[in-house]
Amino acid sequence: MANEHRDVIVVGGGIIGCLTAYFLARRGLKIALLEADAVGSHASGFAFGEMGVLEGAGIPDPLLEFSLWSMSRHHTLSMELKDVSGVDNQFQFGGRLKLAFNESEAASYQKQLEWQREVKDLDVTWLEPREVVEVEPQANPACLGGVYVQRAGAVEPYRLNLAAAQSAEKLGTEILSRRVTGLLTEGGRCLGVTFHEGQREGQREGRQVGRMEAGAVVLAMGPWSQEAAAWCGIDIPVTPLKGQILRLRETSKPILTSLHYGGSYVVTKPDGLTWAGTTEEEVGFNEDVTPEARDKIMGDLLKMAPALASAELVQQTACLRPLSADGLPIVGRVPGWQNLYIGTGAGRKGILWSTGMSQGLAELILDGSSQVPGLEALNPARFQRD
């Protein structure tokens, strides 16, 4: 295997790596995807799965168009991946309600509505408290109103990651359990990677060290992207931002319109469980669940939907978002390298942005430019000092 040639090696089996592999394989390239743990075993498999196109980093400028394109691409991709892999990622358009509980929140949301209303196809309106509970009976009637998006996309993240991985495999991609440890290089060209067999931590003794060659390499290492800075000699300003989610069994009514407040959220998913999040914790590469996060999320949940006080906690998960220094994803060719690419740093929106980031990367590799709108704002060269 060591000398067998591939067109592209993708490092990382989260959603960015798997979708990039799929888009490249669909165009006939021979791909190897190397994953240190398991496909979808980190943030991409344990995210909430909503598509908040109207708020957060980069919205509206410079990423509104990119975000809208990414959401609409999820719609078509969901069917495409189901055809190829048989895995249904449960993409759907649904309602999303951002609640206000004081006058200053209501005023600031209504100010944002001035441009949000103009965004085509999302049907964004302001709802008074009475209308809020008509739309979502579980919402707290003590709210002062909310911003209602009628057509917000949502997906089941693990199924999306799995559908992308299995579709890539069906098109000939090899998915291998390998921890990449460095690059094989010659001047400004990347010739391939070096790797250890198997898992990330704790099993270094006696492991096989290998090398694999390819025409190009894509780094899609999520919050671990900074490890690659030493390999390619450029700064990759990405750090882990931990987030936790609770899955609850609720015996009364499901929450069909997702509720949002202050960075937290809740909705009942197609698996029948009600998912509530989240936290933003700067604690390095620690993926443990904590009672403090559970209590914080329950507090936010009860503010949004007080009737859920009796819901039974079924599962608590924690994972790490890859957060870039300016909050925007990092997508494109690595400065100073002819054939080394990177896709990372999507923070709280890597599921939404995965289509734009991955299709953009595939087009850059194959065509030298991309049709995905707004991709140029994500160029890794923006962090280079003169």
Ligand SMILES: Cc1cc2nc3c(=O)[nH]c(=O)nc-3n(C[C@H](O)[C@H](O)[C@H](O)COP(=O)(O)OP(=O)(O)OC[C@H]3O[C@@H](n4cnc5c(N)ncnc54)[C@H](O)[C@@H]3O)c2cc1C
């Ligand atoms: C609680 C929470 C909720 C979220 N909710 C949403 C949401 O509702 N909507 C949304 O759009 N986004 C959401 N996100 C964000 C989203 O999950 C992430 O931005 C996205 O999953 C990042 O994908 P990735 O492929 O870049 O990284 P990852 O999923 O972390 O994948 C990177 C992969 O690379 C592998 N890897 C790393 N180093 C190596 C190496 N040396 N060799 C081989 N493999 C390696 C890792 O093992 C990992 O599997 C949420 C995140 C969290 C934490």
